[in-house]
Amino acid sequence: MPLFINRDQIFAHQVHLLEHKLRSKEERILELETENALLHLRLAECLGKLRRDHKDVAEAQKRCQHQKNITKSTQTALAKLLSEVQVLKHDLRDVFAVYVGFATELEGQSKQLLERVVSATSDVQGDSEDVRALQAKVEALERSLQEEKERCRTERLRRKLLHNALVELRGNIRVHCRVRPVLPFDAGFGQSGSVSGSTLSEEVVHAVNDVKDTQEDVFEEVKPLLTSLLDGYNVCIMAYGQTGSGKTHTMIGSQNEDPMGPGGAPLQGVIPKAATELFRLISEKPADSHTVEVSVVEVYNNEVFDLLSKDGEGSGAKRDVITTSTGTSEVTSLTYEPVRSSAEVMQVISAVLRLRARSPTLVHRDSSRSHLIVTLTVTSRSPNVLALARRLQSARQELHRPAQKEWWSPRCRRAASGRRGAEEQPASPASSPLHSPCHSPCPSPRPSISQAPVRTKLQLVDLAGSECVGMSGVTGAALWETSCINRSLSALSDVLGALAEQRPHVPYRNSKLTHLLQDSIGGDAKLLVMLCISPTQRFVAESLQSLGFGTRARQVQREPARRKNAALKIK
Structure with a gap:
């Protein structure tokens, strides 16, 4: 039987084999491609590392080169510095040689001088009895001088105590009345010689005594208060009265060019005279112990206006009155001008008087419509008398200590000072030479003998006129001015009434005026109210009202004023 071969199966089998081989090849190709990619990655990493290594090597080479440059420049600078040091050493040797020669010469001269002193001392010893007698007289005179100084200090202390006791007996709130003479405007504007005018200008108020009430007489009542100011008390002097009664004349003085009145009487007011007396009293104190500022x-x-402020618009800058944590009144951001004489005080005041609010009324052609307050703030630096006395005693002991006979040279000065300190070790460091600035080679800073500064203030107040609206004859916007003036003066009267009746609450804050003057009215201060009244029938109602205000102020009974600092008691 012939063998039958299916060619399709053979072809299919071969195709299957070929496809299998093809898949195997593709898998191999994929593996190779993956391996190739990994190799590329490893190659890139190696290249990157190689680049970084090259970069690090380049930077290291640069740093090495830079270090070499720095080393080379340093060596050059060191060489230059070494040459300069050599030159300085040479110069120092020359200077030391000059110093040694100078010291040797001084030692020789010192020995010669010591020999002369010894010979002179031996000559003087022949007259030792006379010398001892003279020394005894000197010591007796020194003891007498010390006793006189102690008595003088005691008397000054007694004077201060008696002065303040006298002022307090006369009253911490004192009231004086000043009657001005009859003036042409007392008859009223437009009433020159009429019968009614002569009746209105009739003088109905007279002084109790016949002594002429001059500016000097007024200031004599003020002068004791200035002594109290430097003793540590606040002081306030205010002028109260109607417009035209002489308040500004009393406080500031004549506004004319001639400072002298009829008969040569000075017309300066309380403010310039008080400034002059204050600086006279300060001149008697130790230098730089007191400073004065004016506001x-x-x-x-x-409203309160700071007339010395530079940011005001022609009428001063508005300020607020506050009560500090210590209970005192203070004007925020107030301008203070340091002054060193009464002339500077009046120069500052005169420069701002033109800013004060003024307007004509039926009472006076130039009526002040505001309250003017001039404050002189005195800062006192009281020395500690006990510490000062100890230092003077120590200095006196040093002067009486016998001097050691030893020769001097620049090289042995510090050693000799240390040797003296070791040999003369005292029991008290206060009298030790090593603790004295004149013996210690390296003296320590001198201890302070001053206490904290004390601030007291002298307030000089020229109040606005106290007349009623009907008397002043103002209309329109001026009615508000008069209303504010009368309300502030009424608040001042209420405060004095509350103090006189010893009420638990005193209404200081009812007005800016009373709030500002709180320390001077009811605080720890001395107050002088100067009542200024007119003598004529036309103003009798206003005169009675002013006298009533003074009576109310005089009824205030306060505790004796206390010093700002007890240390001021000893000076």
């Missing part, structure tokens, strides 16, 4: 404020329409 000027105006209370207008129940």
